[in-house]
Structures are given as structure tokens and as C-alpha cells.
Amino acid sequence: MGKRKENSTNMLNENYITESCNLTYAVCKIGGRWKLLILCKLENGKLRFSELRNQIKGITERMLTLQLRELEKEGLIKRTVYAEVPPRVDYELTEIAKELVPIWNQLSNWGAKHKEILLSSVSSSI
């Protein structure tokens, strides 16, 4: 998000992991704090910057910008700027991002199930 150091152990490890494990690679692509929420909002079509900001409670303009930029760089969203004043910019999913949709639906179901299990195991251990 800011610049990263070039040869920190941290970064070398990340490179190694994402190169040797496509799964880790995939999860890293969608792994920023707000990225999945943004992608979900875009599932039904284009949205403007301000629409995203208003639909995502708690996100700051800076964070929204950062995450959008990364998603764009990674080819998951397409950014369109209209030559108007005041500015208008919209964002939409790319094809490769749309291919994620069925997968993330399953993952979302898994998450819901996991959440329940964890809750019931916590309450039963009281």
C-alpha cells in the first residue's frame, strides 16, 4: 500500500509463498481490508467512487482510493473516467473478477457455516 522495502525478509517470504502456492497467491489478490467488500458491491454493475464510499460504512476516501488502485493494478476492476466537471469516475468488475463470483459465493456460505459452528462451540464450552 505504501511502498514496500525491496529486500526485506518479509517481502522475500511473501514472494516465495505466492510463487509456490497459487492458493496463497489468489488470496493475496483479494486480501486487503476492504477489497472483498468493494468487489461485492460491484457484483451488480458499475458504481461511482462516491457510491462506493457511501455504501461502505467506515471506509475513508484514502482507503477506498488505495484499495481501488490495487484492484485495478491486479486487473480485477476497470476504472473509467469521464471528462466532466465535477469529475465522474466509475468502477466495474473485469471478466477475471467475475469468474471469482461463484467461488466467493461458496466461500461466503462456508463462512456463514463456520461462524455458526464457532459460536455454538463457544457457547457449549461455558
Added chain:
Amino acid sequence: MGKRKENSTNMLNENYITESCNLTYAVCKIGGRWKLLILCKLENGKLRFSELRNQIKGITERMLTLQLRELEKEGLIKRTVYAEVPPRVDYELTEIAKELVPIWNQLSNWGAKHKEILLSSVSSSI
């Protein structure tokens, strides 16, 4: 991983996001640096602490311990301690974690495809 502050904006945001989006919730469960790699190693059965350490290049004992502890707390792995000296401990996937396997296979395929697309778009833009 270390303790977290109780009411930082950061933490409040995370709580809000994972509560309102099961997908984000799910990804957070598997979102530490080494977690997916660990889970993948366990896909074929139990492994001891030292086996994991040896199979995962670059991980330190501290990181391995931390990630294993979190995975355990989240109910994704089961830890078994044998009353021996020197100690023997092994780790295995839980049922709910095994349910992730088909999903992560798809995600892994997606990752491989995405990697190719990104590479070709980078090289074509030179």
C-alpha cells in the same frame, strides 16, 4: 497475533466488516501470511510441528506457532499432544476445514489463471 487494542478504529472496522460480510469473514479466517500453506500441507493428513517447519521454507518457529494457534482457535485444525519426552505434537484438519478443500482448489485454479493473464497483459504492454 500480538494482542490488539480494544477499541481502535482499525479493530472496529474489522469487526464491522467481518460481521456484515461472510465472505470477508471467511477470508479473514485464512488470512495470515502462512496459514494457507499450513492448511495445504495438512491436506493429506497429520503432521508434526517439526515436519511442518521443515516443509515450509522460510517460516520461523515463532510464526509457525502463532499461525497454528490461530488456526486452532478458529477451529480449523486439531492439535494433539502426546505425553512423551521429547515432546510430540501433531496437527490435522478439522471437518469444517476439510470442507474448504474443494473451494480452495477452485481458488487455486483461479489464481493460476489470473497469474497468467496478468503476466501476458504486462508483457503485451511493453
Added chain:
DNA sequence: TATGGTACTAACAAATTTGTAAGTAATGGG
């Protein structure tokens, strides 16, 4: 001339994650 709306950017600070280096406990074998 001042104001407003939109989509940002910049400088900085705080929080969180990750890595380094060293140490611990328990016990069997020499």
C-alpha cells in the same frame, strides 16, 4: 468573487503483523 461538488493526493501517526535472537522444560542416554 465566493461556493459547491467530485474524486482524489499528501504528510503524518497509530495499529498491526512479521521477523530476530535467545531462552525454556522435560527426560533419556552417556
Added chain:
DNA sequence: CCCATTACTTACAAATTTGTTAGTACCATA
């Protein structure tokens, strides 16, 4: 008693991510 082995812990430091606050540019409208 001393050492080796295994699975950790602890204290600390570095790196990275996230959040705060205050701007910016543009032009239309009042």
C-alpha cells in the same frame, strides 16, 4: 552431571497496513 531433542516462549525490532487530517483541481453557478 551434561547433552541432545522437541515444541515451544519471550522480549524486542522492523516492516507493513490502516487511519487522520488537511489539502488539491476543475468548472458551473450564485
